[in-house]
Amino acid sequence: MTADVLPNVRVRCHELAPRVGDLRSNLAMIDEAIARASAADVDLLVLPELATSGYYLRDAEEVHSVAMTAHDPAFARWSAAAGKMAVVVGFAESDGETIYNSAAVVNGGGVLTVYRKTHLWGVEHESFTPGSAPPPVVDTAFGRLGILICYDMEFPELPRMLALQGADIIAVPTNWPPVPRPNGEHPPEVIQAMASARSSRVAIACCDRSGVERGNDWTRGSTVIGADGWPAGERVSDDCIDAKIAIDRDRRISDYNDALGDRRPQLYRL
Amino acid sequence: MTADVLPNVRVRCHELAPRVGDLRSNLAMIDEAIARASAADVDLLVLPELATSGYYLRDAEEVHSVAMTAHDPAFARWSAAAGKMAVVVGFAESDGETIYNSAAVVNGGGVLTVYRKTHLWGVEHESFTPGSAPPPVVDTAFGRLGILICYDMEFPELPRMLALQGADIIAVPTNWPPVPRPNGEHPPEVIQAMASARSSRVAIACCDRSGVERGNDWTRGSTVIGADGWPAGERVSDDCIDAKIAIDRDRRISDYNDALGDRRPQLYRL
Numbered sequence: 001m002t003a004d005v006l007p008n009v010r011v012r013c014h015e016l017a018p019r020v021g022d023l024r025s026n027l028a029m030i031d032e033a034i035a036r037a038s039a040a041d042v043d044l045l046v047l048p049e050l051a052t053s054g055y056y057l058r059d060a061e062e063v064h065s066v067a068m069t070a071h072d073p074a075f076a077r078w079s080a081a082a083g084k085m086a087v088v089v090g091f092a093e094s095d096g097e098t099i100y101n102s103a104a105v106v107n108g109g110g111v112l113t114v115y116r117k118t119h120l121w122g123v124e125h126e127s128f129t130p131g132s133a134p135p136p137v138v139d140t141a142f143g144r145l146g147i148l149i150c151y152d153m154e155f156p157e158l159p160r161m162l163a164l165q166g167a168d169i170i171a172v173p174t175n176w177p178p179v180p181r182p183n184g185e186h187p188p189e190v191i192q193a194m195a196s197a198r199s200s201r202v203a204i205a206c207c208d209r210s211g212v213e214r215g216n217d218w219t220r221g222s223t224v225i226g227a228d229g230w231p232a233g234e235r236v237s238d239d240c241i242d243a244k245i246a247i248d249r250d251r252r253i254s255d256y257n258d259a260l261g262d263r264r265p266q267l268y269r270l
Numbered sequence: 271m272t273a274d275v276l277p278n279v280r281v282r283c284h285e286l287a288p289r290v291g292d293l294r295s296n297l298a299m300i301d302e303a304i305a306r307a308s309a310a311d312v313d314l315l316v317l318p319e320l321a322t323s324g325y326y327l328r329d330a331e332e333v334h335s336v337a338m339t340a341h342d343p344a345f346a347r348w349s350a351a352a353g354k355m356a357v358v359v360g361f362a363e364s365d366g367e368t369i370y371n372s373a374a375v376v377n378g379g380g381v382l383t384v385y386r387k388t389h390l391w392g393v394e395h396e397s398f399t400p401g402s403a404p405p406p407v408v409d410t411a412f413g414r415l416g417i418l419i420c421y422d423m424e425f426p427e428l429p430r431m432l433a434l435q436g437a438d439i440i441a442v443p444t445n446w447p448p449v450p451r452p453n454g455e456h457p458p459e460v461i462q463a464m465a466s467a468r469s470s471r472v473a474i475a476c477c478d479r480s481g482v483e484r485g486n487d488w489t490r491g492s493t494v495i496g497a498d499g500w501p502a503g504e505r506v507s508d509d510c511i512d513a514k515i516a517i518d519r520d521r522r523i524s525d526y527n528d529a530l531g532d533r534r535p536q537l538y539r540l
Contacts, residue, residue: 118534122526134537151527156426156469157538164539181500184454188468188499195465198458199426229458230451256392257421264388267404268427269434270540 008244009142009169011203012042013222015239017211020054023066027052027074030089034081040242042085043142046207049090049117049150049173050101056214057092063127067094070104070111083108086140088207090149090173092128101128103149103173105138112138117149119158135162143168143247146202150174153206154192156199157270163200164260168247170196172206176219187221190231198229201251201259210239278514279412279439281473282312283492285509287481290324293336297322297344300359304351312355312512313412316477319360319387319420319443320371326484327362333397337364340374340381353378356410358477360419360443362398371398373419373443375408382408387419389428405432413438413517416472420444423476424462426469427540433470434530438517440466442476446489457491460501468499471521471529480509 014033018026030051037045049055052074053066068074068091078087086107093102093114100116101124116131117124135158137146146167152158153172162170176189186194193204204225209218224233224243233241251259284303288296300321307315319325322344323336338344338361348357356377363372363384370386371394386401387394405428407416416437422428423442432440446459456464463474474495479488494503494513503513521529 118537119532122524125526130534134539151532154469154529155533156430156466157533157535157540160426161539185500188464191461191499192465192469194458195462196426199424199462229461230455254392256395259424262389262421263425263427264400265427265540267388268540269404269431270427270535270538 008246009043010041011044011046011169011205011224011243011245012037012040013046013205013207013224013233013241015208015210015220015222016048016051017209018051018054020056020213021062021066023052023068026054031077031081034078034087038081038083038085044145044169044171044205045085045087046171046205047087047089047173048207048209049103049175050092051089051173052091054213055175056216057127060127063092063099064094067092067099069094070114075104075106075111078106079108079110082106084141086142086145088147088171088173098129099127100131101149103147105145105147107140112140113147115147115149117152119152119155121151137162137165137167146170148172150176153196154189156196159196159202159204160200163202167202168249169203169205169245172204174206174208176208176221178217178219187219190221190223193223193225194229194231197225197227199259201227201253203227203245278516280311280313281316281439281475281494281513281515282307282310282314283316283475283477283494283503283511285478285480285490285492286318286321287479288321288324290326290483291332291336293322293338301347301351304348304357308351308353308355314415314439314441314475315355315357316441316475317357317359317443318477318479319445320362321359321443322361324483325445326486327397330397333362333369334364337362337369339364340384345374345376345381348376349378349380352376354411356412356415358417358441358443368399369397370401371419373417375415375417377410382410383417385417385419387422389422389425391421407432407435407437416440418442420446423466424459426466429466429472429474430470433472437472438519439473439475439515442474444476444478446478446491448487448489457489460491460493463493463495464499467495467497469529471497471523473497473515
C-alpha cells in the first residue's frame with residue numbers, strides 16, 4: 001500500500017421504494033436506511049434519485065406538496081445520524097416557486113453540498129427546472145466525492161470532469177426505468193458507468209429504485225464499479241448492494257500510460 | 271424509413287495476422303483482404319492498426335524498414351480495388367525521419383485522409399511520434415466516417431467529438447493485447463465502445479488482430495457496435511466479423527431527449 005492508497009471504503013447502495021407523494025413516510029424510510037447503514041459501518045450510503053418524493057408525480061401540485069429545502073429538519077436529523085458516514089440522497093428541492101431534482105450530501109458536519117440535476121430526462125422538464133451549476137466534488141471522511149443524478153451520467157463529459165476535479169468516487173442517485181437489452185448484457189446505464197470508471201480510473205456507485213410506482217417498474221440495476229471498471233458490489237439483502245472500494249489516486253494504467261495524464265485537451269472540440 | 275435513415279451499411283472487420291517486419295508479405299495480405307471484401311459487397315472494410323508492419327517491431331531500424339507514405343503504389347492499388355468501398359488500414363507512416371502510427375481511408379477516389387494516432391500506448395513512444403491533428407471525419411459512399419486508432423478510443427472525448435462532427439460510423443483499427451476480465455464480461459475496450467456508441471448514438475467498428483506475434487497473443491475482440499450501443503457483428507469466418515449497420519442521423523432517444531442536443535457544454539470543464 002503506497003501513500004496514494006486510502007483504506008477500503010465501504011459503499012452501500014440502498015434501493016428504496018418511496019411512496020409517491022407521501023413525504024412523511026419517505027423521510028421515515030430514509031431515517032431507517034441511514035440507521036441500518038450506520039449499524040453496518042458504511043462509509044458512503046447512496047440512496048435513489050427523488051427518494052423523498054417518488055418519481056412519477058402526478059402534477060405540479062403534487063410536486064410542490066413534496067418539495068423541501070436543505071434547511072428542512074430532516075437533513076439535520078440525517079446529519080446527526082450519519083456521523084462520519086456520507087449520505088447521498090435525492091430529493092425534490094424547492095427554492096421559492098422553482099423546483100429542482102436535487103441530491104444532497106450529508107454527514108455529521110451538516111449538508112455538505114446540494115446538486116441540482118443539470119440534464120433532465122423525459123417529462124421531468126414539466127415538473128423540474130434544470131440546475132445551472134456544474135456537479136460538485138466535496139471532501140468527506142473517506143475521500144473526495146463527486147455527484148451526478150441519473151441521466152447526467154450518460155453524458156461522458158460529466159464523470160470525466162469529476163475525475164479531473166479529483167473525485168475518488170462518484171455517487172449517482174438514479175431512477176432507471178427498465179429498457180430492453182440482449183440476453184447476458186448489463187443494463188446499458190451500467191455499461192456507461194463501467195466505461196466511465198475505467199477510462200478515468202474513478203469508482204462509480206449508482207443507486208437505483210425498488211418497488212413499483214403507479215404501475216411502473218424499475219431496472220433495480222444498482223451497481224458499484226471499481227476504478228478498474230468492473231462491478232464490485234454484492235447484493236447483501238433484498239434492497240442493499242454493498243462493496244468495498246480501494247481508493248487509488250494513481251491514475252497510471254501501465255508503466256507508460258496515465259488515464260488522465262495522457263489526455264490531449266488541446267485537440268478536443270467539445 | 272425516413273429521409274434521415276440511409277440504407278444498411280455492410281461493415282467488415284478483418285482480423286489480419288501480419289508478419290512483423292515483412293512489408294511485402296503484409297501488403298499482399300491486404301490486397302487479398304480487399305479483394306475478399308469487394309467480392310462480399312462490403313461497404314466499409316476495417317483492417318487492424320499497423321497492418322502493414324506488425325506491432326512488436328524490434329527497434330528503430332526495423333520500424334524504418336517497414337514505414338511508407340500514403341504515396342506508396344500500394345495505396346493506388348488499394349484505391350483501384352476498393353471502388354465504392356471505404357477501406358481503413360493502419361500503417362507505419364514515414365514523413366522524412368519521423369514515423370507515425372497512422373490509419374488511411376482509401377476508396378476509388380484515392381486516399382481520402384490519413385490520421386496519425388494522437389494517444390500512444392506503452393512503448394509506442396519509442397518508435398512513433400504522436401500526431402498533432404485531431405482525428406478526422408470524411409465523406410464516403412455510405413456516409414460520414416470518423417477514424418480513431420486503438421488507445422485513442424479509450425478517451426471518451428474522442429468518439430464524442432467525432433459524433434458531434436457528424437460521424438455516422440467510427441472505424442477503429444486496433445491491436446488489443448489480452449487483459450484479464452471477469453467471466454462473462456466483454457473485453458474492456460468493447461465496453462468502452464458500447465458506452466461511446468450509445469451515449470452519442472454513433473456506430474463504432476473496431477478491428478483487432480489475429481495470430482501470434484513474437485510470442486504475443488491478441489484479444490481478437492473485433493466488434494461492430496450499433497448506434498443503440500449493442501454488438502451487431504457476427505463472426506462469418508475465422509478472421510472476419512461482419513455487420514449490417516442502419517445509419518440514423520436522428521440522435522433522439524425519447525420523445526423529450528436527444529443524445530447530443532441535451533448536452534450542456536457551457537457546464538463542462540474538460
